[in-house]
Amino acid sequence: MSQPRSVAVGGDHPYTITIGPGLLDDGALLAGTLRGDAFVISDDGVAPLYLQRVTDALSRERPGRRVAHWTLPAGEASKSLATFGEAIAAIADAGLRRDATVYALGGGVVGDLAGFAAAAWMRGIDCVQLPTTLLAMVDSSVGGKTALDLPQGKNLVGAFHPPRAVLADTAVLRSLPVRELRAGLAEVVKYGAIVDAAFLDWLEAHADALLAGDDAALAEAIARSCAHKAAIVERDPFEHGDRALLNFGHTFGHAIETEQGYGGLIHGEAVAVGMVQAARLSERLGLAPASDTARLRTLLERFGLPVCAPPGLDSDALLGHMRLDKKAQSGGLRFIVWDGAGRARVLPGVAESEVRAVLAEG
Numbered sequence: 001m002s003q004p005r006s007v008a009v010g011g012d013h014p015y016t017i018t019i020g021p022g023l024l025d026d027g028a029l030l031a032g033t034l035r036g037d038a039f040v041i042s043d044d045g046v047a048p049l050y051l052q053r054v055t056d057a058l059s060r061e062r063p064g065r066r067v068a069h070w071t072l073p074a075g076e077a078s079k080s081l082a083t084f085g086e087a088i089a090a091i092a093d094a095g096l097r098r099d100a101t102v103y104a105l106g107g108g109v110v111g112d113l114a115g116f117a118a119a120a121w122m123r124g125i126d127c128v129q130l131p132t133t134l135l136a137m138v139d140s141s142v143g144g145k146t147a148l149d150l151p152q153g154k155n156l157v158g159a160f161h162p163p164r165a166v167l168a169d170t171a172v173l174r175s176l177p178v179r180e181l182r183a184g185l186a187e188v189v190k191y192g193a194i195v196d197a198a199f200l201d202w203l204e205a206h207a208d209a210l211l212a213g214d215d216a217a218l219a220e221a222i223a224r225s226c227a228h229k230a231a232i233v234e235r236d237p238f239e240h241g242d243r244a245l246l247n248f249g250h251t252f253g254h255a256i257e258t259e260q261g262y263g264g265l266i267h268g269e270a271v272a273v274g275m276v277q278a279a280r281l282s283e284r285l286g287l288a289p290a291s292d293t294a295r296l297r298t299l300l301e302r303f304g305l306p307v308c309a310p311p312g313l314d315s316d317a318l319l320g321h322m323r324l325d326k327k328a329q330s331g332g333l334r335f336i337v338w339d340g341a342g343r344a345r346v347l348p349g350v351a352e353s354e355v356r357a358v359l360a361e362g
C-alpha cells in the first residue's frame with residue numbers, strides 16, 4: 001500500500017491535508033484533533049458505504065466519547081436553508097458542546113453544509129473534512145469556504161470556517177460514479193488553467209490513466225491540486241485578492257446551476273462549460289489566443305465534460321444571476337479571465353454586452 005502524502009495549509013489556522021488509501025479506518029488519524037464528542041454528517045449515497053467504518057474507527061480510538069451521526073439526502077438540492085435547519089436541529093438534539101467535532105463525510109455538498117453547520121453552531125465548533133468525491137478531495141474540502149445555495153444564487157449564504165484537518169481516503173474513489181469522477185477533473189483542470197500550464201501538459205499526458213481510475217495518477221492529481229489550492233488560500237484566506245482566481249469559470253457556471261434550479265448540470269460540469277466561456281470571453285477581449293481556448297476545450301472534452309451551455313437557457317436570466325455573483329461590485333461584473341493557459345487574472349468592469357455575446361454563442 002502506498003504511503004500517504006500530506007500537504008500543509010499555513011496561515012492563522014494551519015492544518016494538514018492527508019491523502020492516501022485506507023485513511024477512513026485510521027482511528028488515530030481521524031481522532032487526531034478530536035477534543036470532545038464526534039458528530040458525523042454524511043449523505044444517503046455515502047453513508048451506506050463508509051459511515052460505519054468511520055464511526056467504528058472513532059469509537060475504537062476514543063472509547064469514552066459519544067460518536068453520533070446524521071444523514072442528508074444526496075444531491076445539490078440539499079445545500080439549502082431547509083436542510084441546514086435540519087442539520088442544526090440534529091446537532092442540538094445530540095447536545096453537541098463547544099469541544100465537539102463535526103466530521104463531514106461525503107462530497108462537496110456534505111462538506112459545504114456540514115462545514116457551515118459547524119461554523120454556525122455555538123458560533124463555531126471544529127470541523128474535519130473527510131472528502132469522498134474527487135471534486136471534494138481536490139477543492140471543496142480545502143480552504144474553509146462553507147455555503148448554502150438560495151433560489152436566487154449559488155453559495156449566497158455561508159462562512160469562512162477552515163477545517164481542523166482534511167483526510168482524503170483515495171480508496172473510496174473506486175465506488176465513485178464516473179460522471180462524478182469527470183466532474184472532479186474539471187476542478188483539477190482549473191488549477192492548470194489558472195496558474196500552472198505545465199500541469200495541463202501533465203493532465204494531457206495522463207488523461208487516460210485518470211479516467212481509468214489509476215491510483216497513482218489520481219493521487220498525483222489530488223496532491224498537485226491541493227498544493228495549488230493550499231498556496232492560494234494560505235496567502236488570501238478571505239478572497240480579498242488572488243483567491244478569486246479559483247473562481248475561473250464559476251461566474252458562468254454558477255449562473256447555469258442557479259438557472260437550472262440546482263437540478264441540471266452538476267457543479268464540475270457547469271464549471272467546465274464556464275471555463276470555456278471564460279476563455280472565449282478572454283479571446284473576445286483580445287487577451288488570449290483562440291488556440292488556448294481550443295486546448296482547454298479539447299482537454300475537457302477528453303474528460304467527457306460538457307463544453308457548451310445546455311440549450312434553452314435565457315441570457316437575461318443568466319446575466320441576472322451574474323449580477324448577484326459575490327465577485328460583482330458596484331462598478332459592475334468582475335470576471336476571472338486569462339492571458340493564456342496558466343495565466344489567469346481578475347478583470348473588473350466587464351461590459352455586459354461582451355458577456356451577452358459569449359452567452360449567445362452557447
Ligand SMILES: NC(=O)c1ccc[n+]([C@@H]2O[C@H](COP(=O)([O-])OP(=O)(O)OC[C@H]3O[C@@H](n4cnc5c(N)ncnc54)[C@H](O)[C@@H]3O)[C@@H](O)[C@H]2O)c1
Nearest residue numbers: 045046074107108109132133135139140145172175176267
Ligand atoms: N467549498 C468550496 O471551496 C467548494 C469548492 C468546489 C465545489 N464546492 C461545492 O461542492 C458541491 C459539489 O460537490 P461534489 O461534486 O462532491 O458533489 P456531491 O457532494 O453532490 O457528491 C456527488 C454524488 O456522489 C456520491 N458520492 C460521493 N462520494 C462517493 C463515493 N466515494 N462513492 C460513491 N458515491 C459517492 C454522493 O452521494 C452524491 O450523490 C457543490 O455544491 C459546489 O458548490 C465547494
Ligand SMILES: O=C(O)C(=O)C[C@@H](O)[C@H](O)[C@H](O)COP(=O)(O)O
Nearest residue numbers: 139143145154155243246247250326
Ligand atoms: O475556494 C475557492 O475560493 C473557490 O472559489 C473554489 C470553487 O471551486 C468553489 O466552487 C467555491 O465554492 C466557489 O465559491 P464562491 O465564493 O464563488 O461561491
Ligand SMILES: [Zn+2]
Nearest residue numbers: 187250267271
Ligand atoms: Zn468550484
